[in-house]
Amino acid sequence: MRLSQAIHKLRYLASLSRIAQSLLAIVMGFLAGGIMLWASGYNPLKSYEIMFIGDSESGVQGAFGGYLALSNTLREAAFLTLTGLAVAVSFLAGMFNIGVEGAMYIGAFAAFLVGYFISLPLNPFTNLFHVCLALLGSIVAGAFWSYIPAVMKVKRGAHEVVTTIMLNYVAILTTKMIVLRAFLPKTGIVPGGILTPPISLSARVAPIPLPSRAELTLGFPLAIVVTLITYFLLKATTLGYEIRAVGLNPRAAEYGGVNVGKALIYSMVLSGAISGIAGACDVLFVEYRFNSLFSPGYGFDGIAVALIGRLDPIGTALAALFIAAIHMGARSLQPALGMPKELAMAIEGLIIIFTALPEALNMLISKFKGVKVRK
Amino acid sequence: MRDVIVLMKDIHKVYPDGVYALRGVDFELRNGEIHGLLGENGAGKTTLMRILYGQIKPTSGEIFIKGNKVRFNRPRDAIKYGIGMVFQHFALVHAFNALENIALGMEPSKGGLLNLKEVEDRVRELMERTGLKVDLKVPISRLSVGMRQRVEILKLLYRKVDVLILDEPTSVLSPIEVKELFRTLSKLREKGKTIVLVTHKLREALSICDRITVLRRGKKVATVKAREVGPEDLAKMMVGREVLFRVGKLKGRTGKEVLKVSNLWVKGDLGTYAVKGLSFTVRGGEIFGIAGVEGNGQSELVEALFGLRKVERGSITFKGEDITNLSVKEIRDRGISLIPEDRLGRGLIADFTLTENAILGMHYKPPFSKGFRLNLEESKSFARDLIRKYEITALSEDVPVKFLSGGNQQRLIVARELSRGPTLLIAFQPTMGLDVSATEFVRNGLLRMKSEGRAVLLISSDLEEVVQLSDRMAVMYEGKFMGLGRPEEFSTEEIGLMMGGLELHEVKSGNS
């Protein structure tokens, strides 16, 4: 029995190495991306170098090549961390929630409404209060938007992949419609979307200044806080336990007294709340207004981030930083090499596909280690 | 002496994860015999036959069919040589009817369009010749287990198979159906077919087989003629030591009535009633056993008792309180524990650690939970406690339970449910698929519950288990009790008849 125990331990360790799996997926994604670059006539190594540390010739900074780049990357990482956490929390329960984008828009809009229609005299206390109120509004609104498909799934069995995607479209179109109808006469249309007038001063939070006229948005520390809260929630609370149990084996969870429907709904409500916070970050800390098209797809990137992070909160945060680096880095490719920034999305897609193949890695490992036989 | 038609020489099988399933097994099959392949769960008998059937490849060893060396890559190859296998849980598509299942893989067609009429004609002819009658146009999901088995056998005969391998064919049949099956097998033998019967039931092997090969832990122990041995000899060969099948039945003090089920009606998944007006009581300090073949409403009964299925009519009373249709949580909180069938499907969460599984079902209560927080330290020390007290072999309490053996997984479930000190313990197929030591462990656990004055409801398709452990028992058939009383009141034949659908009074008065 000793030797087979040892083999089991090895196998346990091998599959325990989810980090290795994610790293391998990332490497494979970059390899495939490199092939794409090469086929398009670009030098992959040079391209990746520019992406990460910039290129002094063309003056771009890549993802980490300077304070300005760093602040952009961290801001992007903040959003991706939040949406990634939102996705992870729902995926852990087994709900394939593609609706983070929509919930984020609804949350952002709610934060805007609280920030716009209320105006308080400006001092640190009212500032804090107003921001918290707006965040609360975004949490409630986002939670509600994700609650809808959750209930539809639990009560009527409606497939959440389809319902959440449909609700994304509804959210984006509805907020756009309201902005056009109610606020347009006051502002104009900008290539990035239709803007509302700005929110009250008392609801804004200025970024933290950094050297070289760069600035760090409050969204970043907020994202870290939310990550830690989510981690605590999942590992150390009864609800987190039940959510994970339902995601792994709903039958056994049921036998253990867990109310499966409730767990599913709670997971989606949590997810929506975090999505709402993500949306609020843009309104309160970045643009100070609602932009009908503020998201370059954070909700969908959140899926990539959550998958690469293996649905673990800390892993998700790290993956968010990484994907943010890819995004910001890809922006430098345009001026430096003439390569469109959507390359980032293509590489992301490839990485996601590779993260779908953990078993393949396990099979490779067991072939590698050979077969040890019991006496 | 009949000719040898199948010869397997020095077969070894090692799985990629290191499990050594077969160690140099020789197997010889003679034309026209019924050959029993006997061994306990995990001995390697199914593995050996799956190799013969071409479903698995051996790590080393040779196979000869009628003197020709063969190498099978897929079952299709084996079928070409006239070898067919019926699996324990069948390989039928439930959504299709019998005809479609028989035709699958060998469909006659004109330009691609199915011609099932041709199949039907041939199958009807086969049914005439062998006496195996089945309704061909009904979906498999609506056929009884015995009928499904017939479809499987017809499938093989349709493919002109000469060697039929049956894997644990009687585990899902009532004693009457078993008799019918054996009659069919004799008839097939008359027609010149050869049959391999894979089983762990030695009495059955003795009753129908010509020769028996015994496997133990992947090795062949012996091949004997059925006429020349008795059950004790076979048991010793299977297990390697004297097997004590007698379990000391302690005289317990039966206390008050703990569970009362009155006129219970529960629907199954198909919308029809699976439990039809069941009534019984269980008292503290006794083991009440329900015997019966799988699929006669036991699952639905257990689910209804535990709050997982709706009770349409009737009531369940526990310690004087009506608990009909309460939630699982409420039922657990009142002191009812359950060892479910299907440990990995319903009892444990495979990817959760031992600790996380240990507290499943109690995770929302102190000491494991304070308010909304989980107390991880308490949980871990509790898990370590269980590992020690119930002798669970595991690297640590942080190991995901999927890495535990079946026996250890069951020990964990038993440990968890027993440690709660339940007033009523429901044990549903608690020893299925376990080796002898794990089985003994579980049964001792049940007896200990009884000696502590708790009530135990044992539901098992293992008749011997029910008879030996229960103070009182009932036989369940199609949602009803055919008889209820003390095990001593019934003879084995009478129980067998009840499992086959006859009611007690019919059995006692000699009508069959």
Added chain:
Amino acid sequence: MNYLILASLLIGTLRTSIPLIIGAIGEIFNERAGITNIGIEGVMLFGAFIAVYGTWLAQNPFIGLLWALLSGIAWGLIFGAISTHLRGDQIVAGIGINVFAMGFTEMMIPLIWGTYGYSESVNRLPPLFQLYGERISYFLPLTVLLAVLSSIVLYRTKWGLRLRSCGENPLAADAAGISVYKVRYLTSVFSSILFSLAGAYMGIDWNDSFVKEMTGGRGFIALALVIFANWKPLLALAGGLLFGFFDALQFRIGAALGVGVPPQVPQMIPYIATILFLLAIGRVRGPSAAGKPFVKE
């Protein structure tokens, strides 16, 4: 009611339902064989792009069509491998395909044509005939033919029987001597060809250029359609027409509703309609083994 608008609505319905029906039928085959590919949207989008690109290069829409066919085969093989030998998570892989297709196609537009968000116009496929100035595509009768043939193949041929067995109980199929992996590879290729052609239709028949994200969620509506059609091709035809109706409605109803209603309202119709349909249907049971990798030992 203005007959011209009605006719336009009818023709519009027929036009918009084509990619939905083709996509749904492709996925019906997939799920019946035990595969769940939610990357329909991605393969469709990619098909649209590659069809436009091929057409633009060769100045011939039939070349573009051929390219889309080849692209479908490639994606089919990839997803087939993921669902069989690689034992991958099909849902995650599908999501990855969608993201990749979106990024890749959008990235290629400026690289090829130098513009952002839309490609150059290309020649479209020749229409079957024109009616009131509206084109009727060859795809229309072909789609109907596809639905009918699919139904026959699925229920009345031996391949259909074997395919369905792989989706209901792959162990039984394997025991019957059927190569489940082979069936799933072939099915994946076939369905991906359909997805790709649906995209090609959008790029070089319905429209005359590639616009970023032009599939607009239709791949996902096709998924809903599969459930709505209870995995039956003929019901997918009927359902697709219904969904297509709502899709066509959004383009035309603006005029009918008048100036008071913002354009976003009709735009939302197909999405809300999809949700309502799913709610109405409730819990459904598809092929038992859909989406689960088949492992033998």
